[in-house]
Amino acid sequence: MSDLKLVDVSKSFGAVEILKKINLDVKAGEFIVFVGPSGCGKSTLLRLIAGLEEITAGELVIGGKRMNDIDPSHRGLAMVFQSYALNPHMTVAENMGFALKFAGLPSAEIRARVLSAAHILDLEPLLQRRPKALSGGQRQRVAIGRAIVRQPKVFLFDEPLSNLDAGLRVHMRIEIAKLHRQLGVTTVYVTHDQVEAMTLADRIVVLRAGEVEQIGSPLDLYDNPANLFVAGFIGSPKMNLLPAIVTRTADGRPALRIPDIGDALVALPDRAPRLEDGRAVYIGIRPEQFCVDGSAEFDLAIDIVEHLGGTTFVYARKGSSAAIVVETRDGRAHKSGDAIAVRFDPASLYLFDADGGRIRSAAFGQPNA
Amino acid sequence: MPLPRLLNRIGVYGFLGAMALLSVFPFIWMIVGTTNSTGDIILGHLGLGHAFLDNTQKFFTQANAPLIFWNSAKISLLGTALTLAVSSVAGYGFEIFRSPGRDWLYAGLLLTIMIPFAVLMIPLFMIMGRLGLINTHIAIILPTVASGFVIFYFRQATKAFPSELRDAARVDGLKEWQIFLYIYIPTMRSTYAAAFVIVFMATWNNYLWPLIVLQTNEMKTITLVISSLASAYYPDYGVVMVGALVATLPTLIVFFAMQRQFVQGMLGAIK
Amino acid sequence: MPAPISLRRYYDVNGWFFVVPALGLIAVFMIYPIIWSLWMSFQTGRGLVMHFGGLANIVRLTEDPVFQLALTNTILFFVIQVPIMLTLALFTAVLLDDPKLKFAGLIRTAIFLPCVMSLVVYSVIFKSMFVDDGVVNRALAAVGAISGPIPWMSDPFWARVLLIVAITWRWTGYNMIFYLAALQNIDRSIYEVARIDGVPATARFFRLTVPMLKPVILFTTVTSTIGTLQLFDEARNIVASDTSAGTAGPGDSVLTLSVYIYNLTFRFMPSFGYAATVSYVIVILVALLSFVQFTVARERD
Numbered sequence: 001m002s003d004l005k006l007v008d009v010s011k012s013f014g015a016v017e018i019l020k021k022i023n024l025d026v027k028a029g030e031f032i033v034f035v036g037p038s039g040c041g042k043s044t045l046l047r048l049i050a051g052l053e054e055i056t057a058g059e060l061v062i063g064g065k066r067m068n069d070i071d072p073s074h075r076g077l078a079m080v081f082q083s084y085a086l087n088p089h090m091t092v093a094e095n096m097g098f099a100l101k102f103a104g105l106p107s108a109e110i111r112a113r114v115l116s117a118a119h120i121l122d123l124e125p126l127l128q129r130r131p132k133a134l135s136g137g138q139r140q141r142v143a144i145g146r147a148i149v150r151q152p153k154v155f156l157f158d159e160p161l162s163n164l165d166a167g168l169r170v171h172m173r174i175e176i177a178k179l180h181r182q183l184g185v186t187t188v189y190v191t192h193d194q195v196e197a198m199t200l201a202d203r204i205v206v207l208r209a210g211e212v213e214q215i216g217s218p219l220d221l222y223d224n225p226a227n228l229f230v231a232g233f234i235g236s237p238k239m240n241l242l243p244a245i246v247t248r249t250a251d252g253r254p255a256l257r258i259p260d261i262g263d264a265l266v267a268l269p270d271r272a273p274r275l276e277d278g279r280a281v282y283i284g285i286r287p288e289q290f291c292v293d294g295s296a297e298f299d300l301a302i303d304i305v306e307h308l309g310g311t312t313f314v315y316a317r318k319g320s321s322a323a324i325v326v327e328t329r330d331g332r333a334h335k336s337g338d339a340i341a342v343r344f345d346p347a348s349l350y351l352f353d354a355d356g357g358r359i360r361s362a363a364f365g366q367p368n369a
Numbered sequence: 370m371p372l373p374r375l376l377n378r379i380g381v382y383g384f385l386g387a388m389a390l391l392s393v394f395p396f397i398w399m400i401v402g403t404t405n406s407t408g409d410i411i412l413g414h415l416g417l418g419h420a421f422l423d424n425t426q427k428f429f430t431q432a433n434a435p436l437i438f439w440n441s442a443k444i445s446l447l448g449t450a451l452t453l454a455v456s457s458v459a460g461y462g463f464e465i466f467r468s469p470g471r472d473w474l475y476a477g478l479l480l481t482i483m484i485p486f487a488v489l490m491i492p493l494f495m496i497m498g499r500l501g502l503i504n505t506h507i508a509i510i511l512p513t514v515a516s517g518f519v520i521f522y523f524r525q526a527t528k529a530f531p532s533e534l535r536d537a538a539r540v541d542g543l544k545e546w547q548i549f550l551y552i553y554i555p556t557m558r559s560t561y562a563a564a565f566v567i568v569f570m571a572t573w574n575n576y577l578w579p580l581i582v583l584q585t586n587e588m589k590t591i592t593l594v595i596s597s598l599a600s601a602y603y604p605d606y607g608v609v610m611v612g613a614l615v616a617t618l619p620t621l622i623v624f625f626a627m628q629r630q631f632v633q634g635m636l637g638a639i640k
Numbered sequence: 641m642p643a644p645i646s647l648r649r650y651y652d653v654n655g656w657f658f659v660v661p662a663l664g665l666i667a668v669f670m671i672y673p674i675i676w677s678l679w680m681s682f683q684t685g686r687g688l689v690m691h692f693g694g695l696a697n698i699v700r701l702t703e704d705p706v707f708q709l710a711l712t713n714t715i716l717f718f719v720i721q722v723p724i725m726l727t728l729a730l731f732t733a734v735l736l737d738d739p740k741l742k743f744a745g746l747i748r749t750a751i752f753l754p755c756v757m758s759l760v761v762y763s764v765i766f767k768s769m770f771v772d773d774g775v776v777n778r779a780l781a782a783v784g785a786i787s788g789p790i791p792w793m794s795d796p797f798w799a800r801v802l803l804i805v806a807i808t809w810r811w812t813g814y815n816m817i818f819y820l821a822a823l824q825n826i827d828r829s830i831y832e833v834a835r836i837d838g839v840p841a842t843a844r845f846f847r848l849t850v851p852m853l854k855p856v857i858l859f860t861t862v863t864s865t866i867g868t869l870q871l872f873d874e875a876r877n878i879v880a881s882d883t884s885a886g887t888a889g890p891g892d893s894v895l896t897l898s899v900y901i902y903n904l905t906f907r908f909m910p911s912f913g914y915a916a917t918v919s920y921v922i923v924i925l926v927a928l929l930s931f932v933q934f935t936v937a938r939e940r941d
């Protein structure tokens with residue numbers, strides 16, 4: 001178990017800067033998840049930590065030691081790859097013990113460690129099989145076993161569940177969470193799936209185009225997104241994001257005009273900060289923030305209804321604008337083509353600048369207001 | 370079946386059948402020929418004869434067959450092993466460790482594939498002369514060990530070698546040469562098998578370069594011996610057929626034992 | 641823990657370590673000979689007594705009827721043989737690609753089988769089949785195709801025909817395999833849609849198959865051309881009437897550039913400089929023809 005620190009870490013391939021001045025402090029034992037759209041540089045960042053790519057600028061410190069130029073195998077970490085990276089010509093046991101053999105461990109010790117990892121992961125009956133004769137989930141467990149036997153100070157995972165089908169993915173997600181609780185090893189985990197990030201992480205690092213957008217605990221990111229990107233990225237279905245213009249109501253109170261829902265006017269709460277008239281902003285409202293007793297109300301036409309049983313997602317719109325997603329718990333009667341009246345509390349709105357920055361105020365973004 | 374379709378089928382099978390028969394006929398001719406006397410062969414006799422033992426015995430006495438066969442086998446197996454070793458290492462190196470300098474060298478290397486052997490043979494002959502290697506088997510093997518084509522073949526194949534296997538091995542603490550030895554070679558066995566087939570075929574059948582370098586009878590390869598037997602003023606075709614069969618059997622066996630790798634090896638270059 | 645050196649340098653050193661043995665051998669046995677032979681092509685003289693001759697060897701090319709015969713023969717061979725062979729190979733491959741065809745595997749193996757035979761071996765077997773009273777003439781006479789034996793071995797015209805037939809036999813299956821592999825990579829639904837749309841079979845072949853096979857056709861054309869330009873084993877073994885005199889076929893009718901270079905070097909009083917010059921004629925032809933074929937293929941895009 002070890003802490004891990006990135007200081008102004010940058011990475012360029014040729015002239016292209018893929019990662020820009022990344023700073024991160026990982027506490028010992030913490031489970032950190034890098035999340036972001038595909039191509040944003042998550043894997044590259046992980047590979048920098050692993051030592052598979054060279055750091056262009058900045059510092060990597062693990063357990064208090066600068067690691068920039070240390071060989072990958074001497075950094076005290078183990079890595080699990082998306083494709084599992086099992087050697088096809090070796091049995092499960094040989095695959096798991098492979099690294100230890102090259103570390104010069106006596107074979108009795110290797111066997112003991114392999115057996116204990118196999119026990120933890122329920123792999124005992126499979127030890128003499130080759131990867132070809134295993135299912136996807138079993139291969140995944142072998143890959144994790146191979147990492148465990150090295151007793152690393154840091155675990156690295158690069159999209160380890162992406163090759164599994166949906167059911168197994170959920171199952172393995174829980175296995176990994178349990179394993180982390182059991183072993184308590186510092187873990188850095190890469191995924192593009194925000195559900196995985198939300199369920200596994202102690203803290204999430206949201207990356208976009210090589211830059212950190214926000215770092216925080218899952219609920220922190222959900223409740224308190226730093227900007228439009230994080231707001232849109234975390235949460236499923238996505239937060240509704242609509243352009244709006246600052247204006248005034250007939251009696252002169254500050255309000256927002258929302259073109260996408262028929263120029264509806266939403267009066268702002270009294271405590272709202274002063275925003276100059278005519279300013280273009282975005283409002284954000286999560287599907288579950290539509291409620292029965294909000295002060296703002298519109299009529300929309302239902303496009304599509306997704307009945308999930310417990311809850312219902314209604315995709316509704318006004319005219320030709322983009323659909324708004326509404327989550328309701330008693331929406332079984334809704335059907336496509338119906339009208340729906342939606343209400344929300346203006347105090348639960350998130351407000352963003354035209355350039356995506358969050359307009360923070362005690363008056364907005366109170367999800368439980 | 371309607372008549373036009375029937376005629377079409379007959380045409381297709383007729384054409385393909387004729388192609389297949391013509392392709393196989395010289396093999397049948399060769400096998401039948403080993404049993405016929407030269408007189409029968411040049412009169413186009415197609416049936417089995419009684420001269421097989423006679424032809425075989427003559428081939429063994431006239432040509433010192435075991436020695437000649439051993440020469441060919443030694444050159445081919447050793448040459449193929451060395452070629453696979455040196456050229457696969459290079460193909461792997463060019464693909465895994467990219468650098469602008471090496472990419473340029475590689476581009477130059479590809480150009481050498483186009484160079485006709487005729488350009489090389491005189492200087493090569495002189496180099497071998499200076500090294501004192503004329504009339505040795507090493508002289509046959511050496512120039513083909515680093516083959517632009519085989520390097521190209523392995524580099525292409527390496528593109529399919531999962532980079533995560535290499536990365537995982539690096540994290541596991543293997544040195545680069547250990548990754549090549551313990552991960553790459555076992556993973557790429559079928560690539561090696563295919564390359565073995567094509568390189569073995571090429572060295573076993575090589576003619577021009579051994580013709581230049583090998584000068585005494587006890588050094589010669591089976592290809593050379595067959596050529597000289599057949600170029601006599603009155604060739605003893607019965608003996609030639611036995612030699613041809615002996616020369617063809619190893620490649621024929623390799624072909625039928627490893628047909629998939631054989632075809633894969635030939636195609637490997639353009640994938 | 642090993643001394644920290646930069647990862648990039650570590651991988652760079654390893655990169656060289658892997659390629660240096662091969663590069664060294666290629667430098668000695670490939671690059672050096674190429675340059676040496678270029679240098680030699682400007683030398684004249686016999687045997688080891690050589691001196692700088694400038695362009696004398698090129699002048700000699702223009703005055704040497706044997707060279708011109710070898711050049712004509714070589715060009716003749718690939719101009720006639722390569723198109724015949726590739727058409728045949730493509731045609732066979734398309735027929736074999738039919739998934740409903742029975743015995744396709746067997747037929748394919750049979751047609752591919754000639755590739756297993758070495759060039760020298762098949763040459764001597766053909767030689768034995770095409771003698772005056774041999775099996776081929778007898779078969780042709782039996783079906784009434786000829787009235788008297790064809791003089792394959794003694795008539796310059798027929799000797800060339802024999803060589804073309806032989807090379808076609810040896811390499812058609814080889815090229816067919818490339819076409820078959822490419823055909824199998826084509827998505828069948830493309831053909832199924834075309835059939836539903838009512839595109840006739842010939843149009844499916846010329847409008848769909850040929851354009852999709854273009855890269856392979858180019859590849860086989862280039863490799864076949866290069867191969868034919870370097871023709872040696874067959875020319876020296878099928879009809880070689882008198883190897884000790886160095887002639888190739890009746891009236892040198894199958895004398896190729898490679899055989900001529902060999903003769904200039906190892907048969908007569910060696911003329912290394914001039915032989916090197918002739919070898920560079922092959923290089924120039926290879927480069928020229930590959931270039932032409934690539935440009936033609938690109939323009940058709």
Ligand SMILES: Nc1ncnc2c1ncn2[C@@H]1O[C@H](COP(=O)(O)OP(=O)(O)O)[C@@H](O)[C@H]1O
Binds near residue numbers: 041043044045
């Ligand atoms: N070895 C490399 N050379 C050049 N560009 C690379 C290399 N590896 C990754 N990249 C580029 O870096 C960016 C980030 O890649 P990656 O870290 O794999 O993204 P992610 O894992 O977030 O999907 C991509 O645009 C990718 O094309």
Ligand SMILES: [Mg+2]
Binds near residue numbers: 042043044159
């Ligand atoms: Mg990735």
